[in-house]
Amino acid sequence: MEGQVATFLASALLVLGLGTLLSRRNLIWKLLGLNVASGGAALFLVALGHRPQARPPILGWGPGPAADPLPQALVLTAIVIHFATLALSLVYVIFLTEHRHTQDVPKLEREEGG
Amino acid sequence: MSYALAGVMGYFLAGAGGLLWPRAQRWLSALALLGGLGALLAWAPHFPPTPVGGGSWGITLAGDQLALGFWALTLLFHGMALGEEWRRSGPFLALMTLLLGTCLALPLSQDLFNLFVCLELTSLLSFLLVGYESKPAAIWASLKYLILTTVGMILYLVGVGLVYGELGTLSLAELRGGTWQWNGSLAVGVGLLAAGAATKGGVFLFAFWLPPAHGRAPHTISALLSGLVVKMGLITLVRLAAVFPLSGVLVGLGVVTGVGGLIYALWERDLKLFLAYHTMSQLGYMLLGFGAGALLGGTAYALAHGLFKALLFVAAGKAIAAGGSRRIDELSGRLSLSTSLALGLGTAAIVGLPPLAGFAAKGILGGSLPGWGKWTLFGLGVGTAASFAKLIPLLVPGPPGRAWRGEWPLALGLLAAGGWGLSHVPSLLSPVAWGQALGVVALGGGFYLGLRRFHPPLPRWTLDRACLAILMGGLAISLGLLFA
Amino acid sequence: MRRGAWLATLTLGGLIGWATTGLFPRPPLPPWEAVTSQWGARNAVAAVVLGARLYDTLLEVLVFSMALVGVRWALRPLPQTEGRPPVAESPLLERAADVLLPAIGVFGVYLAASGHLGPGGGFPAGAILGSGLLLLALARGIRALARELPQPLLSRLEYGGLAALIVLGGGSLTLGWRGAWLLVLANLLILAKVSTGAWVVLEHFAAHRGEV
Numbered sequence: 001m002e003g004q005v006a007t008f009l010a011s012a013l014l015v016l017g018l019g020t021l022l023s024r025r026n027l028i029w030k031l032l033g034l035n036v037a038s039g040g041a042a043l044f045l046v047a048l049g050h051r052p053q054a055r056p057p058i059l060g061w062g063p064g065p066a067a068d069p070l071p072q073a074l075v076l077t078a079i080v081i082h083f084a085t086l087a088l089s090l091v092y093v094i095f096l097t098e099h100r101h102t103q104d105v106p107k108l109e110r111e112e113g114g
Numbered sequence: 115m116s117y118a119l120a121g122v123m124g125y126f127l128a129g130a131g132g133l134l135w136p137r138a139q140r141w142l143s144a145l146a147l148l149g150g151l152g153a154l155l156a157w158a159p160h161f162p163p164t165p166v167g168g169g170s171w172g173i174t175l176a177g178d179q180l181a182l183g184f185w186a187l188t189l190l191f192h193g194m195a196l197g198e199e200w201r202r203s204g205p206f207l208a209l210m211t212l213l214l215g216t217c218l219a220l221p222l223s224q225d226l227f228n229l230f231v232c233l234e235l236t237s238l239l240s241f242l243l244v245g246y247e248s249k250p251a252a253i254w255a256s257l258k259y260l261i262l263t264t265v266g267m268i269l270y271l272v273g274v275g276l277v278y279g280e281l282g283t284l285s286l287a288e289l290r291g292g293t294w295q296w297n298g299s300l301a302v303g304v305g306l307l308a309a310g311a312a313t314k315g316g317v318f319l320f321a322f323w324l325p326p327a328h329g330r331a332p333h334t335i336s337a338l339l340s341g342l343v344v345k346m347g348l349i350t351l352v353r354l355a356a357v358f359p360l361s362g363v364l365v366g367l368g369v370v371t372g373v374g375g376l377i378y379a380l381w382e383r384d385l386k387l388f389l390a391y392h393t394m395s396q397l398g399y400m401l402l403g404f405g406a407g408a409l410l411g412g413t414a415y416a417l418a419h420g421l422f423k424a425l426l427f428v429a430a431g432k433a434i435a436a437g438g439s440r441r442i443d444e445l446s447g448r449l450s451l452s453t454s455l456a457l458g459l460g461t462a463a464i465v466g467l468p469p470l471a472g473f474a475a476k477g478i479l480g481g482s483l484p485g486w487g488k489w490t491l492f493g494l495g496v497g498t499a500a501s502f503a504k505l506i507p508l509l510v511p512g513p514p515g516r517a518w519r520g521e522w523p524l525a526l527g528l529l530a531a532g533g534w535g536l537s538h539v540p541s542l543l544s545p546v547a548w549g550q551a552l553g554v555v556a557l558g559g560g561f562y563l564g565l566r567r568f569h570p571p572l573p574r575w576t577l578d579r580a581c582l583a584i585l586m587g588g589l590a591i592s593l594g595l596l597f598a
Numbered sequence: 599m600r601r602g603a604w605l606a607t608l609t610l611g612g613l614i615g616w617a618t619t620g621l622f623p624r625p626p627l628p629p630w631e632a633v634t635s636q637w638g639a640r641n642a643v644a645a646v647v648l649g650a651r652l653y654d655t656l657l658e659v660l661v662f663s664m665a666l667v668g669v670r671w672a673l674r675p676l677p678q679t680e681g682r683p684p685v686a687e688s689p690l691l692e693r694a695a696d697v698l699l700p701a702i703g704v705f706g707v708y709l710a711a712s713g714h715l716g717p718g719g720g721f722p723a724g725a726i727l728g729s730g731l732l733l734l735a736l737a738r739g740i741r742a743l744a745r746e747l748p749q750p751l752l753s754r755l756e757y758g759g760l761a762a763l764i765v766l767g768g769g770s771l772t773l774g775w776r777g778a779w780l781l782v783l784a785n786l787l788i789l790a791k792v793s794t795g796a797w798v799v800l801e802h803f804a805a806h807r808g809e810v
Contacts, residue, residue: 007621011615022604056717089260094673
């Protein structure tokens with residue numbers, strides 16, 4: 001049940017993030033939207049590891065079913081990758097702001113060409 | 115398989131060492147090339163899939179003809195890039211070594227998540243190298259690339275989640291051997307995976323980051339990206355299609371990509387953007403081949419395209435540097451003999467003139483396609499010849515210039531691959547095939563004369579439109595798989 | 599365009615949400631205890647990240663390093679912003695940093711070193727240590743701290759750590775090295791990498807913050 005709620009929440013985050021990415025003109029807003037969407041994808045993966053009344057998948061942490069460790073490991077990797085792309089894209093935004101004095105995407109697009 | 119992995123690790127180690135000791139990076143890079151060659155010779159005969167790491171969580175790696183071909187291409191490109199960029203300052207060569215290492219790692223992968231991580235690593239390195247010279251136009255192209263591929267990779271990640279949730283494994287090799295049920299969730303997941311891979315793989319409607327990124331990058335990087343890196347997305351699509359019922363999707367995307375890229379290339383006046391649109395169009399050929407189940411034909415075309423497109427980009431970079439302009443009509447008469455020769459050789463190969471690799475690959479690909487596929491190839495070939503006809507004025511040599519460096523491995527590769535094709539596929543030696551190839555080129559030239567006066571308004575693909583296209587494309591593939 | 603964009607994303611999100619309804623309840627987990635202890639770990643996530651999927655982790659660390667190379671390289675031609683960053687100074691913050699910092703440091707190293715036994719691991723530990731550095735930067739001023747942690751030393755540490763991790767990972771992948779020592783060593787290297795990386799990003803963003 002909780003897992004299902006979490007995946008619905010993840011879909012909602014994806015919608016929110018990608019919608020923001022598409023409907024805002026400012027680069028910072030776009031990157032924020034992108035980051036929210038990648039958070040949604042990460043939440044989606046973690047939710048798949050869910051088991052009812054599960055314990056952490058660590059040996060010696062009591063009886064009962066454990067959560068699936070594989071999605072957790074995947075998410076650890078995915079989060080670091082998202083951090084890396086976000087850092088690099090922010091650096092590029094700093095660069096463009098310094099050179100073109102704008103973060104407005106249509107304006108940048110007119111200046112730099114397609 | 116551990117030989118291959120050792121080769122990949124050697125590349126990564128050489129890259130990291132190059133970042134640590136910038137003075138040693140060119141020698142470390144050359145050493146990695148030698149190690150890669152050794153690894154290729156050592157693992158070439160061993161094809162069976164091997165789990166690395168073992169257990170149910172491990173990553174499956176496997177070599178096949180596709181991986182073998184891309185290894186050879188990557189090593190050849192490494193030679194080319196070292197020849198062109200030996201004296202470049204900064205972390206350029208170290209980053210390039212890492213990029214080439216990733217291109218060695220990805221074709222071996224048979225694991226959905228490992229493919230994701232490899233794709234992200236190629237993306238990140240490409241962003242860095244496209245924006246390497248810190249020109250605002252290149253940085254903007256790079257940022258556009260970054261945002262669009264991240265959207266694609268988010269879709270891919272959700273697809274990984276859906277497939278893992280449904281089937282409980284990430285290993286494509288395991289899925290190919292096992293039995294499982296195709297259902298709705300899986301259709302959506304596979305659709306998203308395909309959309310993500312298509313975004314990385316330069317498919318029309320998904321990848322409008324490609325023309326600016328490939329057009330604005332330093333010219334060696336354009337060659338690497340167009341010849342090699344963009345095909346990493348394609349390999350991912352091929353790996354997916356080997357397990358999931360994606361052949362119809364690949365054929366559809368192939369036709370759209372071939373025609374769409376061609377239409378933009380026909381009227382493009384910027385030399386490097388023109389070549390970049392052609393990369394898209396040529397990816398359509400390969401998708402068509404892979405979709406129709408012609409693994410050998412698709413691979414042959416991918417390798418041949420890598421060779422001639424890299425040669426064209428290297429020559430274009432030199433032409434632009436010598437002519438001081440990016441516009442095709444302003445460059446005529448300003449190219450040196452060696453640059454004209456390289457450009458002419460690349461053009462002859464891309465339009466499919468015998469006896470070069472383009473002709474051989476097109477013959478192998480056409481031979482394994484059904485009738486409609488042959489006609490599509492014919493149409494695309496005429497269009498390609500028509501769009502390349504505008505390069506003819508550039509073939510008149512002007513002042514003398516620098517001799518060939520990185521062009522050598524590519525040109526020799528073109529000739530050798532063409533010769534190999536001609537000696538192994540007897541139908542290519544018939545006069546009919548040669549006549550057909552010449553006929554296509556002549557027809558294309560005629561079309562060029564007719565099309566020259568006509569300038570249709572083509573829609574511009576802004577960031578927002580390109581993003582929307584990725585989402586709509588993902589939706590379309592998912593729904594198509596769901597209701598097929 | 600705007601309305602169409604929201605419509606498209608909503609349809610896509612709805613489709614994804616619908617596709618997940620078939621995934622629950624999740625099937626029981628295959629046995630994982632034996633595989634975990636085979637890698638010398640007690641925490642199964644550590645066994646996956648640093649054992650069975652060490653290859654992925656290696657590539658991921660490369661992605662992270664490339665982002666840092668990019669931060670350095672792309673900001674290099676830009677002018678640095680002069681003057682102190684606009685950070686509220688307070689004696690309370692300085693005192694807090696003095697008290698908290700040793701604890702943060704010890705906690706970070708502990709999390710990394712014991713990540714194969716319980717919750718923890720190099721990445722969260724690196725993030726914790728990085729935020730400790732942020733606290734220190736707020737207390738002492740980012741310029742002063744940057745002088746104490748010179749860039750060449752940091753980059754050497756970072757790339758050296760990367761090379762060491764590749765050697766370790768390559769040994770594990772091709773020669774079959776395994777055991778608790780490998781996990782501890784890898785976690786500590788990742789800790790060093792992530793914390794220096796966090797500091798590099800912080801320092802560069804502060805130095806190039808521009809005028810508001």
